[in-house]
Ligand SMILES: NC(=O)c1ccc[n+]([C@@H]2O[C@H](COP(=O)([O-])OP(=O)(O)OC[C@H]3O[C@@H](n4cnc5c(N)ncnc54)[C@H](O)[C@@H]3O)[C@@H](O)[C@H]2O)c1
């Protein structure tokens with residue numbers, strides 16, 4: 001099995017190095033995997049003048065799965081849009097048709113005290129955000145900055161969803177719910193947006209094919225509030241690209257830190273790109289303090305969904321659980337009075353637990 005490793009920018013290379021340590025350990029134990037590194041984002045721009053170099057895309061297409069760190073850094077902010085690091089990520093998602101973004105928010109008991117909420121509100125929390133990833137206002141045309149009739153510049157984007165795009169992501173959510181607690185909450189803004197009215201209609205129709213799964217609908221503003229008020233009411237949250245982006249960062253704080261949240265972005269055949277939900281964290285990049293667990297847990301998802309190596313995936317997740325139980329903490333999840341360890345020490349602890 002071949003994995004393309006795309007570290008990216010900022011803390012990306014630091015956290016990905018720890019996931020690679022885990023892979024090295026698994027390979028020593030007989031796992032049949034090999035991997036190749038390639039630049040993406042700002043690193044791609046620096047090397048080839050393109051945030052998604054053709055060689056990186058070719059490597060990603062040829063691989064069985066992709067592990068990505070994060071992209072983006074302030075030094076690229078002034079570049080035209082197509083040269084900016086984030087475009088590398090958006091393009092690889094689109095090129096590989098990775099329309100299904102799974103973002104599980106799971107509270108490890110040991111971290112309940114680190115949650116933004118009271119421990120009893122989040123203890124045992126296990127929700128899954130199913131975010132559509134290749135449509136919505138992220139990709140809709142037209143978009144740009146133009147001069148309006150008053151002679152003023154105005155920015156505009158287009159929010160658009162085709163029925164087929166809604167239908168296929170809805171199926172992913174209902175199928176996921178079948179393996180869980182059989183509840184889907186579809187999140188939209190159907191009281192205001194036409195896109196959302198169609199979204200609700202199509203999701204409702206797909207829901208009829210899953211009579212064993214309970215479907216509810218919620219407006220996104222209410223969902224943002226309910227996630228904080230009573231997150232355990234949710235099993236699977238199904239939503240579009242932009243709402244899912246925002247709600248998943250919010251959900252991360254229920255688990256203690258954004259440094260804990262992994263993700264899988266899958267195509268129709270479970271080929272996937274795996275990455276932490278967080279970004280390149282320029283404020284802490286280069287300091288060796290970032291939490292690598294979201295990336296290591298993304299590797300576990302990669303082993304499970306794209307390589308079919310369920311036992312190896314569980315082994316990695318158990319190792320992370322054991323490390324948390326032993327009290328090892330990076331700064332983002334350290335309780336008051338606990339001396340945090342470095343990124344590398346956290347990776348070493350996971351390898352040792354393996
Ligand atoms: N998937 C991605 O590659 C991705 C995702 C989000 C943002 N970005 C990009 O990253 C850059 C920075 O964006 P931002 O600051 O809004 O979001 P961010 O997620 O990078 O950082 C937000 C905050 O969370 C902290 N944080 C993030 N990951 C952490 C980790 N593993 N351990 C400890 N703390 C962590 C950061 O230090 C920062 O304080 C931007 O260029 C943005 O476009 C990329």
Ligand SMILES: CC(C)[C@H](C(=O)O)[C@@H](O)C(=O)O
Nearest residue numbers: 071072086089090245277279
């Ligand atoms: C960097 C950005 C393009 C990306 C997104 O908005 O999808 C990020 O925030 C994410 O959550 O993966």
Ligand SMILES: [Mg+2]
Nearest residue numbers: 245246249277
């Ligand atoms: Mg995001």
